[in-house]
Amino acid sequence: MARTVYTLEFERPLLALEAKISELKQLSSGTSVDFTDEIGKLERKAKKLQAEIFRDLSRWQVVQLARHPNRPYTLDYLSSLFTDFVELEGDRRFAADRAIVSGFARFDGQPVLVIGHQKGRSTKENMLRNFGMPRPEGYRKARRLFDLADRFRRPIITFIDTPGAYPGIGAEERGQAEAIAVNLEVMASLGVPVISVVIGEGGSGGALGLGVANRILMLQYAWYNVISPESCSSILYRDASKAEKSADALKLTARDLSSFGIVDEIVEEAPGGAHRDGALTAQNVAAAVRRQLAELSKLSPEELVRDRYRKFRAMGVYASAG
Amino acid sequence: MAWFQKTATKVKAKAPPVATKGEGLFHKCDACNEVVYKQEWEANFHVCRGCGHHEALPVRRRLEMVLDPNTFEELDTELAPADPLGFSDAKKYKDRVRSTFKNTGLRDAFVSGVGAIDGVKVSIGCFAFEFMGGSMGSVVGEKVTRIFDRAHDLRAPAIVFSSSGGARMQEGIFSLMQMAKTSAALHRFREVRKPYISVMLHPTTGGVAASFAWLGDVVIAEPKALIGFAGPRVIEQTIREKLPEGFQRSEFLLDHGMIDAIVPRPELRQKLSQLVQLLG
Numbered sequence: 022m023a024r025t026v027y028t029l030e031f032e033r034p035l036l037a038l039e040a041k042i043s044e045l046k047q048l049s050s051g052t053s054v055d056f057t058d059e060i061g062k063l064e065r066k067a068k069k070l071q072a073e074i075f076r077d078l079s080r081w082q083v084v085q086l087a088r089h090p091n092r093p094y095t096l097d098y099l100s101s102l103f104t105d106f107v108e109l110e111g112d113r114r115f116a117a118d119r120a121i122v123s124g125f126a127r128f129d130g131q132p133v134l135v136i137g138h139q140k141g142r143s144t145k146e147n148m149l150r151n152f153g154m155p156r157p158e159g160y161r162k163a164r165r166l167f168d169l170a171d172r173f174r175r176p177i178i179t180f181i182d183t184p185g186a187y188p189g190i191g192a193e194e195r196g197q198a199e200a201i202a203v204n205l206e207v208m209a210s211l212g213v214p215v216i217s218v219v220i221g222e223g224g225s226g227g228a229l230g231l232g233v234a235n236r237i238l239m240l241q242y243a244w245y246n247v248i249s250p251e252s253c254s255s256i257l258y259r260d261a262s263k264a265e266k267s268a269d270a271l272k273l274t275a276r277d278l279s280s281f282g283i284v285d286e287i288v289e290e291a292p293g294g295a296h297r298d299g300a301l302t303a304q305n306v307a308a309a310v311r312r313q314l315a316e317l318s319k320l321s322p323e324e325l326v327r328d329r330y331r332k333f334r335a336m337g338v339y340a341s342a343g
Numbered sequence: 344m345a346w347f348q349k350t351a352t353k354v355k356a357k358a359p360p361v362a363t364k365g366e367g368l369f370h371k372c373d374a375c376n377e378v379v380y381k382q383e384w385e386a387n388f389h390v391c392r393g394c395g396h397h398e399a400l401p402v403r404r405r406l407e408m409v410l411d412p413n414t415f416e417e418l419d420t421e422l423a424p425a426d427p428l429g430f431s432d433a434k435k436y437k438d439r440v441r442s443t444f445k446n447t448g449l450r451d452a453f454v455s456g457v458g459a460i461d462g463v464k465v466s467i468g469c470f471a472f473e474f475m476g477g478s479m480g481s482v483v484g485e486k487v488t489r490i491f492d493r494a495h496d497l498r499a500p501a502i503v504f505s506s507s508g509g510a511r512m513q514e515g516i517f518s519l520m521q522m523a524k525t526s527a528a529l530h531r532f533r534e535v536r537k538p539y540i541s542v543m544l545h546p547t548t549g550g551v552a553a554s555f556a557w558l559g560d561v562v563i564a565e566p567k568a569l570i571g572f573a574g575p576r577v578i579e580q581t582i583r584e585k586l587p588e589g590f591q592r593s594e595f596l597l598d599h600g601m602i603d604a605i606v607p608r609p610e611l612r613q614k615l616s617q618l619v620q621l622l623g
Contacts, residue, residue, distance in 0.1 A: 188573030205526035337481030
């Protein structure tokens with residue numbers, strides 16, 4: 022699918038420079054004038070500029086990268102890293118929910134369950150995917166497949182990428198909170214390896230509903246938190262435009278979460294962000310998942326449940342008042 | 344020249360103390376405005392005898408209400424909020440916690456321990472909504488987790504009264520992870536085959552509703568409590584419509600099969616007693 026150009030403000034100088042380079046390249050191929058030196062110089066300059074921009078990204082800039090529409094989504098990882106994918110869609114209760122995709126596939130030849138949030142790129146796709154915001158049916162579908170994976174002893178890989186679970190009338194009527202709650206407990210009970218990769222947005226309970234894993238990996242420019250920076254700022258400052266400030270206050274980047282010991286591994290993205298080179302980013306994801314899966318595969322079902330319990334049991338920071 | 348000089352003394356009109364005929368003796372119902380004897384209203388656990396409206400009941404009073412006299416032993420009282428993010432908005436989180444502690448006498452939004460209901464030992468806890476909207480940060484998550492740990496070790500029923508706006512923003516990702524932590528601890532508790540009864544009070548939303556509160560073996564709600572995942576304001580902003588009357592209230596949830604029963608507060612102790620004996 023042709024991807025529309027979507028430029029973030031802070032990428033502009035870099036993209037301008039790159040446009041100039043490709044212009045020169047085109048020019049030099051049509052004439053006898055040799056621009057090789059000039060092009061080389063500009064390419065080095067572009068590389069340096071990119072490094073400079075990305076070295077000091079603000080948290081708000083990271084949030085913008087996490088939402089970049091050309092960023093790889095779950096289905097992109099499914100097609101580049103997995104083979105034999107068979108999608109299973111039924112929650113057996115009410116409806117199919119296309120904000121979550123799920124099914125069995127092979128990773129390095131090994132059968133696994135893959136479940137992930139799915140956003141759309143076009144308006145039409147986003148209608149279908151509900152902007153990656155699941156309704157209870159999505160979580161109940163996931164729950165059904167978690168049970169299957171557990172029974173057939175298939176490792177589980179989840180991809181997290183949602184602004185949050187959908188806050189609508191129907192979703193409430195059918196028990197959005199209950200559906201997420203049940204997944205938290207079911208995931209805690211699974212006797213198979215569970216690896217979650219936060220690939221874009223980790224929006225609160227809607228993200229965690231697929232996230233109770235033995236290992237939590239997070240892409241370099243993804244965010245994960247209890248609330249989106251916009252909602253946080255509309256509560257705190259009654260002004261959604263202070264999201265930049267809220268992003269800093271919430272500490273929601275991979276680096277933050279890794280320093281808190283919540284995230285086990287940060288997966289490096291392609292230079293300039295995953296949207297600049299999805300294939301390279303996917304390779305990095307594959308390498309990390311492969312490594313974690315190899316370690317977890319040594320554990321028995323009971324050990325896997327214990328490992329997950331201990332991991333989450335230790336989360337939280339509090340004081341002891343004398 | 345004036346014979347007398349006016350001095351500009353402002354006369355402060357101080358209202359004479361009005362005899363309010365027993366200020367503090369009466370209580371006006373929030374819902375029906377009926378005025379009743381405060382003592383009688385308190386004896387009825389803050390429930391209006393006229394219209395049945397349930398007003399908030401202080402956390403310790405609630406525990407006394409359901410437990411046998413003098414059996415409640417509060418535990419984990421040493422747990423107090425830390426500030427892992429160094430969070431600050433208009434006010435520093437640390438200062439907010441300190442001033443809330445001063446106003447409420449509570450270290451955080453949850454009181455828990457052990458007690459007995461008609462002689463059956465239970466591991467029990469209750470939210471204090473007056474502490475930062477009953478929001479769940481690391482302390483609340485840890486206390487709820489210990490309720491299940493203790494119930495597991497004692498092989499006793501667990502009871503949690505929830506009343507919360509959800510996870511506490513000021514502790515960021517740590518708050519979110521309390522949802523997973525409590526649910527994992529609850530799962531471990533299930534193996535001892537004792538009941539966990541969740542009672543949802545007004546209001547219970549967000550990360551608390553979407554974790555242990557909705558995972559009760561039995562889920563009970565008080566009448567007309569607001570219970571749901573998203574708050575009504577967020578839903579209205581999303582769908583750009585006014586929500587129907589009674590949406591997300593206990594009665595609505597019961598009709599949709601999302602909870603097991605609505606129990607008026609004065610009957611709560613008896614219902615809990617029946618349940619722990621039938622299942623415990």
